[in-house]
Amino acid sequence: MTRLNPEFLSQLRSRFGDRLSTSPALLEQHGRGESHHAAGLPDAVVFIKSTEEAAEIVRLCARHRVPVIPYGAGTSLEGHLSAVHGGISLDFSRMNEILRVSPEDLDCTVQAGVTREQLNGWLRDLGLFFPIDPGANASIGGMAATRASGTNAVRYCTMRDNVLSLTVVLPNGEIIRTGSRARKSSSGYDLTRLFVGSEGTLGIITEVTLRLQGIPEHTAAALCSFTDVGQAVDTAIAVVQLGIPVARMELMDRGLIAAVNAYSHLSLKLQNTLAFEFHGSPAAVEEQVRLVASIVRDNGGNDFEWATSQEERSRLWKARHSAFYAVVSQRHGARGWSSDVCVPVSELAGCIRHTRELLKTCTIPAAILGHVGDGNYHVVFAVDPSQADELETVAAINKKMVQKALSVGGTCTGEHGIGTGKIAYMRQEHGQAVDLMRIIKLAMDPHGIMNPGKILPDDALLPVASGKARSGER
């Protein structure tokens, strides 16, 4: 299985002992994650414990021209983890320390392997929380690397806005900090934002400094249902346009509600549904609820059903978060394929209509859900990965969704990232800006060892160096 220079591997093994593994099952898991994309196996997995260890491995890999692929919690969806040219998977699960929390500055610093739920569990007693919530219990490093967002982004924005600074191991093994703890700065190039969303292709994120929020004084959650999905979308658009600061506003179509009811043992009304969460003082929440309720009525929605207790709210959002798994579980042996486009809010209704037309003749189980306040939505398909025609069908629908989104000024991915899965759309979305991305990539990672084969299409200016450099080494 191993294609690496044996000397390189034995050097690494003597350094890391049983924290290096080449077990086939582990390689398979690390080369795929939850993605529907085929696994690309790394040559070895190393469980690192510190930034210095990451730097040590990167220096060694740079010398031997071996690819390095960071692995957080394995929840990425677009083939980010696939070791398309082999290499070393850096597993961050043992770099999971919360290094510092400063309640008075509403910020903290964590190692990249800390997960979202772990962090929020720790923060709860301090009256704080970290709002970015992609559903999956992803690692904070992985969320930064894919510029993740999720259900709370309509109010609290995305990882782009909530990362204050990063510790990064560069492709030559140097360690940098990308920013200070000041809440704003005009000091030099925004390296933080350059690494956020770079999917491990420019460097390895090992520590993350995050902005935090105070847990709101009062929280309320509610569901309302619509006979037509278009009414639900129109409601969401009106809420955004009126600037009502809802904390969550999630669309779940009827198919999704059916899947979620079955998977999470719930009995939600079998209708197209908007799920809301409101944060603020009791008076502020009451005001938001009153305004939203009147918009819901104007658009033909039913009255709110309240999830008033903390427990009910938790069940509701847990069910929403398990939507991906709920759809996939409808079919034995299926894998999930989640599409992901984001469009200007004014184009959202048209795009969702277009998507529903595409789904009319599709017999593969599928459901629409979306962070509709951002103009971001998904179709989750439960595909049989052994059926090539199914994969082709979904790929064709996915392509049409993306092209519709691009045609109205949107993006091919709102929050999942490019990985290998969306590379084909980079040129169409970015034009010549892709060549600039390639220039930056080549300047920072001349040997192409950092998560090669991701983000940048082969037609971008110059071929990737990695594959060639590495095979020359062997």
Added chain:
Amino acid sequence: MTRLNPEFLSQLRSRFGDRLSTSPALLEQHGRGESHHAAGLPDAVVFIKSTEEAAEIVRLCARHRVPVIPYGAGTSLEGHLSAVHGGISLDFSRMNEILRVSPEDLDCTVQAGVTREQLNGWLRDLGLFFPIDPGANASIGGMAATRASGTNAVRYCTMRDNVLSLTVVLPNGEIIRTGSRARKSSSGYDLTRLFVGSEGTLGIITEVTLRLQGIPEHTAAALCSFTDVGQAVDTAIAVVQLGIPVARMELMDRGLIAAVNAYSHLSLKLQNTLAFEFHGSPAAVEEQVRLVASIVRDNGGNDFEWATSQEERSRLWKARHSAFYAVVSQRHGARGWSSDVCVPVSELAGCIRHTRELLKTCTIPAAILGHVGDGNYHVVFAVDPSQADELETVAAINKKMVQKALSVGGTCTGEHGIGTGKIAYMRQEHGQAVDLMRIIKLAMDPHGIMNPGKILPDDALLPVASGKARSGER
């Protein structure tokens, strides 16, 4: 005066006619702006009208290795406009068209020369506004280039967060768009944020797509005064830590109030003052006011004085915005020198105390003001630029302020940028990350023609190409 290859200049003149000027007064103005830094004269100023004209000039300058310096409204403060190696100043004042406003998506696209006040004048009738407000009537392109912020940032963040995408002329004359109109995206490297704050050193921003806000239903402004400036700072910190969404929270020390009263013919109480603005529904504003008032009382402040009418509010903020000019006007023939640091909020009181100690023995007129909700504050000095010892005194205080800020995890500039004035602190603040900035700069602008001499210190990895390349050409 002109040091350029005469053939190059005559080629440019025949193309642009009387839109090219070499008038000494114009060169002086364009090489300095409002900065206290010495002017570095460009060889010529060209008043461009389109992105394509900018690209045409950049291509010509690239061929002849001539520097290009973009000029918006001339309000930058750290020597950004200084043509340290000569070259062409690109004046954007005739690229001032508002290209598109989409009220339903709360966004717009403007040419880079549109000013903040021009944009807000246009938006008013649509019930919209653009919140970023650095005080000066800066151009939107210049605000993007310096990652500006200002009085509203405590609620509405900075240019970093409010620019959706840019049109940029690259150093080779190619034109790119850095993003879509989607409110969020995970598609590739964040080129938008790379150019925001790059001060014209990586490319020329020619068009800007911005997020907009609905004009709040209700607005209230109030002043409260404190005998001790520390009480005012503690009040601001408590407001931030409790997450009260004030729209503005500005510190003006007693010296500033005196200057502002004289300059703007006001009679504000001669005390250390916090000025607040509250945005929201009437109920939300009332709630914010109640909470803030109780914090003010707890910290020994006096009761609010209200600016209730639109007219009074306008006078108040106009006076605040003219603070820089108010201090400078106290002294005949003086120029303003505004320091600018930003620190974690928990360190703000200590830093301001430290600054006040530094000012105790300083006889140059000076006043402290700050966007204290962000941890960002300034001292404005009215210096006599002909007195070398005064410049030295202010430089020494400035240096101590910056070093104090860096020592507590802050940044050497919250919003003014690096220009030439803060280059000396780049290495101290960013360490080896400066070398990475240089690698990016060299990859994108190998001939060093884009606003050379800004942001990057000479010790960063490799010498700047521009000066040499250009003198080789002559």
